[in-house]
Amino acid sequence: MNKEIVLKNNLKEARQQKKLSQEELASIVGTTRQTIIAIEKGQFNPSTKLSLLISLAVDKSVEEIFYLE
Amino acid sequence: MNKEIVLKNNLKEARQQKKLSQEELASIVGTTRQTIIAIEKGQFNPSTKLSLLISLAVDKSVEEIFYLE
DNA sequence: AAAAAATGTCAAGTATTATTTACATTTTTT
DNA sequence: AAAAAATGTAAATAATACTTGACATTTTTT
DSSP states (O other): OOTTSOEEEOHHHHHHHTTOOHHHHHHHHTSOHHHHHHHHTTOOOOBHHHHHHHHHHTTSOHHHHEEEO | OOTTSOEEEOHHHHHHHTTOOHHHHHHHHTSOHHHHHHHHTTOOOOBHHHHHHHHHHTTSOHHHHEEEO
16 A cells, blocks of 8 residues: 555664563564564554554654654 | 454544545545545554554544554 | 435455564673 | 574464455435
């Protein structure tokens, strides 16, 4: 859907600010480390549920972490 | 992922406040009416990209439209 | 009341997210 | 320098988002 618009994020920085490892974050939000890696690399566009959980875990709003370009 | 936690939303109300039909909203965000219907009915968990586009279209933050329970 | 617009439902197919497992490389700690 | 922790990569599978098309029902407009 909408190939021109690309979802980007600064999860890596936000996660590191909270001093969470990929594995810790994955465990907090109930997903796997692979999923966190793929998101941080911009390889995919996570579900809204997952981005809400992630934003809670790193203490930011969804818009502070994910943005469109 | 995470079956206990359910994603809910009040898109229908937000869309109506902006006086957009499902079809207009779908066209603005570059998706189909079916997708908008399914989201409004809570039948699925849209991608973050789509929820960001939707929140822009209805002039709210993602968190104002989508929430976890 | 008739016409038009908006919403709802069903079903099938495609694309993509997410999980799992396993191993390699890099970074941090001792 | 060795050990431990964190990160990166790859591939196969399962689950689900999203698309497309077609028709039915409800609501709004004329």
